[in-house]
Amino acid sequence: MTLIKRQKTMAVNYCVTPVIQALVSCQSMQLTRSPERHKIKLIQKAMDASPVDTRQLKNLAIMWGGLLSDDIRKKAWPKLLGVDVDNIPPKPDKEILYGHRDYNQVVLDVNRTLKRFPPGMEVEHRMSLQDELVDLIMRVLVKHPELHYYQGYHDICVTFLLVAGEDIAFALMEWLSVNHLRDFMDSTMDRTKHILNYLYPIVGKSKPKLRDFMEESEVGSVFSLSWLITWYGHVLDDLRHIVRLYDFFIACHPLMPIYLAAVIVLYREKEILSSECDMCVLHGLLSKIPDNLPFELLIREAGDLFIQYPPTQLANEAIKTYKRKALVVTGKKSIQKYATRRGTGGSWLWRYLVPDVGGGYIKVTAFVVVALLSSAAWNMWAARDW
Amino acid sequence: MAEELPRNRSQSEQKEELESSVTVIEKQAQRRIFKIIVIGDSNVGKTCLTYRFCSGKFPDKTEATIGVDFRERTIEIDKEQVKLQLWDTAGQERFRKSMVQHYYRNVHAVVFVYDVTKMSSFDSMPSWIEECDRHNLNKDIPRLLVGNKCDMKLRIAVNTNLAQKFADSHSMPLFETSAKDDERANHVDAIFMTLAHKLKSKGLFTGNTGLRIPGTYSIADNMVMYYVCQVTSVCF
Numbered sequence: 001m002t003l004i005k006r007q008k009t010m011a012v013n014y015c016v017t018p019v020i021q022a023l024v025s026c027q028s029m030q031l032t033r034s035p036e037r038h039k040i041k042l043i044q045k046a047m048d049a050s051p052v053d054t055r056q057l058k059n060l061a062i063m064w065g066g067l068l069s070d071d072i073r074k075k076a077w078p079k080l081l082g083v084d085v086d087n088i089p090p091k092p093d094k095e096i097l098y099g100h101r102d103y104n105q106v107v108l109d110v111n112r113t114l115k116r117f118p119p120g121m122e123v124e125h126r127m128s129l130q131d132e133l134v135d136l137i138m139r140v141l142v143k144h145p146e147l148h149y150y151q152g153y154h155d156i157c158v159t160f161l162l163v164a165g166e167d168i169a170f171a172l173m174e175w176l177s178v179n180h181l182r183d184f185m186d187s188t189m190d191r192t193k194h195i196l197n198y199l200y201p202i203v204g205k206s207k208p209k210l211r212d213f214m215e216e217s218e219v220g221s222v223f224s225l226s227w228l229i230t231w232y233g234h235v236l237d238d239l240r241h242i243v244r245l246y247d248f249f250i251a252c253h254p255l256m257p258i259y260l261a262a263v264i265v266l267y268r269e270k271e272i273l274s275s276e277c278d279m280c281v282l283h284g285l286l287s288k289i290p291d292n293l294p295f296e297l298l299i300r301e302a303g304d305l306f307i308q309y310p311p312t313q314l315a316n317e318a319i320k321t322y323k324r325k326a327l328v329v330t331g332k333k334s335i336q337k338y339a340t341r342r343g344t345g346g347s348w349l350w351r352y353l354v355p356d357v358g359g360g361y362i363k364v365t366a367f368v369v370v371a372l373l374s375s376a377a378w379n380m381w382a383a384r385d386w
Numbered sequence: 387m388a389e390e391l392p393r394n395r396s397q398s399e400q401k402e403e404l405e406s407s408v409t410v411i412e413k414q415a416q417r418r419i420f421k422i423i424v425i426g427d428s429n430v431g432k433t434c435l436t437y438r439f440c441s442g443k444f445p446d447k448t449e450a451t452i453g454v455d456f457r458e459r460t461i462e463i464d465k466e467q468v469k470l471q472l473w474d475t476a477g478q479e480r481f482r483k484s485m486v487q488h489y490y491r492n493v494h495a496v497v498f499v500y501d502v503t504k505m506s507s508f509d510s511m512p513s514w515i516e517e518c519d520r521h522n523l524n525k526d527i528p529r530l531l532v533g534n535k536c537d538m539k540l541r542i543a544v545n546t547n548l549a550q551k552f553a554d555s556h557s558m559p560l561f562e563t564s565a566k567d568d569e570r571a572n573h574v575d576a577i578f579m580t581l582a583h584k585l586k587s588k589g590l591f592t593g594n595t596g597l598r599i600p601g602t603y604s605i606a607d608n609m610v611m612y613y614v615c616q617v618t619s620v621c622f
């Protein structure tokens with residue numbers, strides 16, 4: 001019932017046939033006798049193509065069930081990101097790894113990562129994996145001195161380690177750290193905070209009342225910080241849900257995790273509105289994600305929201321939120337200065353998204369323009385090389 | 387269709403109504419809410435201490451705190467319900483610079499935590515205090531210093547006298563304790579209870595000056611009542 005209604009709105013709003021196709025194919029896949037086997041074949045075919053059919057692979061990673069199994073993920077994740085697993089640089093010497101400025105913090109955090117290992121794992125096995133986890137993190141940090149470790153980074157690394165093993169996990173994490181996760185790895189968390197500021201505008205577009213309620217409570221957005229910077233690895237208990245989300249995030253725009261955060265908040269609307277309008281109460285309620293959320297549905301909704309309110313559209317609003325709170329930079333000038341200063345170095349994400357205060361965009365790259373104007377936004381969302 | 391949104395039927399709506407009316411009653415009953423922020427270096431045991439107090443046990447698997455966690459517990463003081471809301475913060479510097487600030491607002495008390503087995507965590511205390519001064523305009527709010535992990539007797543690195551001198555110089559009481567040691571669980575409770583008493587009395591008698599309690603409170607079972615009775619009535 002929901003599905004049909006959704007199809008209709010989508011078709012009216014966007015006239016995007018691929019959307020309907022994708023939804024229909026989801027449905028038909030459920031109906032076939034062995035939808036999984038069929039999907040596995042499709043994934044295999046996309047991976048075997050030369051060159052790899054990344055567009056199709058991304059579609060499959062996003063669609064119902066994602067990449068299905070960890071065996072497939074181990075092979076498909078590198079292909080999705082274009083990471084060459086045959087030429088992974090060897091591990092540097094221990095002295096180099098352990099001499100890094102962030103080493104002590106990494107060890108402290110990894111020692112406390114017990115919860116992330118499957119229950120019932122032998123203690124010795126777990127401890128050797130923890131050693132590998134430290135090495136994995138240090139390898140990325142040593143190779144990229146410009147990257148700064150943050151508490152939570154280890155939660156992403158442990159997921160890749162468990163699925164793909166140290167070497168492949170290193171190759172994947174290196175790629176993601178200079179791309180999707182780059183903003184979190186600055187020396188400060190200003191840009192992370194900026195991304196968090198997208199949450200309220202997205203929520204507000206769909207449910208203005210909910211936004212008002214949350215703003216009134218002054219709950220802020222820090223409750224979703226760990227969702228964002230650990231790609232939900234820190235808050236979800238079930239590794240199967242986590243890896244499913246990773247399929248989605250790897251195949252999508254780096255801001256997708258914040259869209260998913262908004263979707264989760266929207267999904268819990270009733271719960272939120274019926275609780276006390278109080279910062280502590282709401283923070284306590286929101287910071288824990290129930291484990292039984294319908295993630296497949298939420299993934300689709302996040303994709304929809306992304307198309308409806310692409311990042312560029314939200315950037316100005318986020319800046320306004322940023323300014324209103326005046327937590328880090330105040331005044332027009334400093335924001336502008338800040339934005340331009342970041343323009344060349346740092347992350348590409350920032351360059352795309354920071355609007356100038358007058359309302360135009362300082363720099364908008366081709367894909368954003370295309371994503372905004374193209375009627376095939378769905379395709380862009382699902383299949384572009386970001 | 388498998389994952390159609392669960393539609394709440396009237397039954398659950400009724401339940402919600404019931405629950406919200408309960409909340410209203412609760413709200414009336416709990417006139418006092420105290421917000422307490424817990425800060426200190428990474429890994430000193432802030433999460434374990436707050437967990438011990440709010441859940442009554444040592445967590446078997448702690449994880450690094452990312453951003454800010456929130457725990458609460460309602461206690462009774464002089465037949466009055468008092469809710470203590472504890473804000474457990476991330477220790478890594480980058481978080482405190484931009485994420486934790488928000489939570490310094492409107493707090494009623496600050497708990498500084500160091501690890502008695504790690505000198506560097508004690509050495510960081512001045513910078514935590516300085517940071518706190520920057521955020522809290524009101525210097526009057528109670529602060530206390532907690533040295534955690536006292537159960538590791540053979541590895542104690544921070545001398546009690548040293549810590550006491552430091553605490554005195556900042557007019558804070560010092561508590562040495564352990565979140566882990568089950569035998570001393572009451573002790574952690576006593577620390578927060580003490581604070582609650584202080585806050586409550588402060589609320590009743592405005593104009594009270596800062597908290598200053600001479601002497602060290604090291605772990606000793608027979609001391610527990612001392613904290614709650616002696617400390618609260620005599621020194622506050």
Ligand SMILES: Nc1nc2c(ncn2[C@@H]2O[C@H](COP(=O)(O)OP(=O)(O)O)[C@@H](O)[C@H]2O)c(=O)[nH]1
Nearest residue numbers: 428429430431432433434448534535564565566
């Ligand atoms: N021996 C001992 N270990 C503790 C105690 N409190 C915490 N720990 C351990 O110290 C580590 C850090 O604790 P945690 O509460 O996460 O520190 P936080 O970073 O300050 O929140 C964990 O491995 C805990 O098990 C204690 O009282 N005694």
Ligand SMILES: [Mg+2]
Nearest residue numbers: 432433450451
């Ligand atoms: Mg902690």
